[in-house]
Amino acid sequence: MSETVTLTLQDVHEVAVAVLTAHGFDDTHAGAIADTVTAAERDECPHHGLFRIPYYVDGVRSGLASGVAQPELSELAPAVVRVDARYTFAPLSLALGEEPLAALAAEHGIAALVVNNALHVAALWPEVERLAERDLVAFAFVAAAPYVAPAGGREPLFGTNPMAFAWPRGDRPPLAFDQASSACARGEIQLRLRDGRELPDGAAIGPDGLPTSDPAQALAGAQLPFGGAKGSNIALMIELLTGPLLGDLLSIEAGERDTARTGAPCGGELVIAMDPARFSVHHDREARIAHGEKLFAKILEQEGTRLPSDRRYEARLRTPSEGVTIPASLYATLDGLRGG
Ligand code: NDP
Incomplete structure (x- = not known):
């Protein structure tokens, strides 16, 4: 067996749907998750592509997640819409909330989407990118499970x-940028464990509290925030924004809920959308866009720079024709999961 398998994006979507439906996900959830997974593979973000499918499956197998409950939309305030995910994975809830959020942002200038009781193992760029494609400025925040020590802690x-x-x-x-508040994303550590690669300095400490570059030690110990206290404070803010603010779980509470250790944390997600036409006395869209472009051009004048998301967009040009490559071992796992 070769070490890698090349798939078209259509194959990726089909494999994802086949595995998910074989494990009891209904068509709406399987389709929304497969869209998210396919977008990640298309943009060469392997941590959130097919690699994540077993996490979705484990969530439902454990009984801690539902693959069939239908998310419920409601209004919390004139400019705050809520989706109760009802312990399903986030993609369908985010898709459901997108249109009302965009409409409220256009009506009020700023609006928020509160997603409660969602299991989240995906990236956040899809939701903010889709809102920006509607000419909105967008932010998204999500907490996870207890993986990261606060600055100075163990x-x-x-x-x-x-x-x-x-x-x-x-x-x-x-x-768009989308970044963990840890020095290294959890998925990156898991991929390095799988591939036998060391971690960069400053990513984690082992169970003994000492710095480690061994992914297994890091998973048994604690990850570190990026940038010391600064990253730690951003992680703290996100705990507050997605836990106490939304009436949902802190990461430590999500860890307690995940009794089966599926690695699929449950909690809240906050998405904020702003209509830029309502934030300035200058109502000139073209001038605003050009003003941002001036900054981007200045950044790119400096050798060694690039804009966040450019890597993904470059991949997006290639993968529809070239396909994506995944490890043969992952393909075999997925084939087994779909009963192949
Ligand atoms: P990276 O460190 O790989 O990248 C973070 C951001 O920085 C990206 O937007 C990236 O853009 C950008 N970037 C990277 N290099 C440069 C550069 N030289 N100049 C300018 N911008 C740059 O991501 P993380 O490891 O921090 O996070 C990976 C993913 O994991 C995210 O999508 C995040 O949402 C997800 N995640 C999900 C969690 C969950 O519980 N659901 C938990 C934690 C993380 P580009 O994409 O173009 O490379």
């Missing part, structure tokens, strides 16, 4: 808590 407490931001660029795809 015990895992915070999630890897990512935040994402997207900025509309007119005719160009939005600028």
Whole structure:
């Protein structure tokens, strides 16, 4: 067996749907998750591509997640819409909340989407990028499970808590960044464990509290926030924004709920959308876009720079024709899961 398998994006979607439906996900959830997984493979973000399918399956197998409950939409305030995911995975809830969020942002200038009781193992850039494609500025925040020690500490407490931001660029795809508040994403550590690769310095400490580059020691010990106290404070803010603010779980509580250790944390997600036409006395869309472009051009004048999301957009040009490559071992796992 060769070490890798090349799949078209259509294959990726079909494999994802086949595995999920074989494990009791209904068509709406399987389709929404497969869309998210396929987008990750398309953009060469392997941590959130097919690699994640076993996490979705384990969530339902454990009884801690549902693959069939239908998310419920409601209004919390004039500019705050809520989706109760009802212990399903987040993609369908996010898709359900997108249109009302965008409409409320256009009506009020700023609006928020509260997603409660969602299991989240995906990236955040899809939700903010889609909003920026609608000419909105967007933020998204999600907590996780206790993986990261607070600055100076040794015990895992915070999630890897990512935040994402997207900025509309007119005719160009939005600028978006999406980053964990840990030095290294959990998925990256898991991939390095699988591939036998060491961690970079400063990513983690082992159970003994000492720095480690061994992915197994890191998973048994604690990850570290990026940038010391600064990353730790961002992780803290995300805990508050997605836990106490939304009436949902902290990462430590999500860890307690995950009794089967599926690695699929449950909790809240906050998405904020702003209509830039309502934030300035200058109502000139073209001038605003050009103003942002001036900054981007200045950044790119400096050798060694690039804009966040450009890597993904470059991959997005290639993968529809070239396909994506995944390890043969992952393909075999998925084939087994779909009963192949
Ligand atoms: P990375 O460190 O790989 O990248 C973070 C961001 O920085 C990306 O937007 C990336 O853009 C950008 N970037 C990277 N290099 C440069 C550069 N030289 N100049 C400018 N921008 C750059 O991501 P993380 O490891 O922090 O996170 C990976 C993913 O994991 C995220 O999508 C996050 O949402 C997800 N995650 C999900 C969790 C969950 O519980 N659901 C928990 C934690 C993380 P580009 O994409 O173009 O490379």
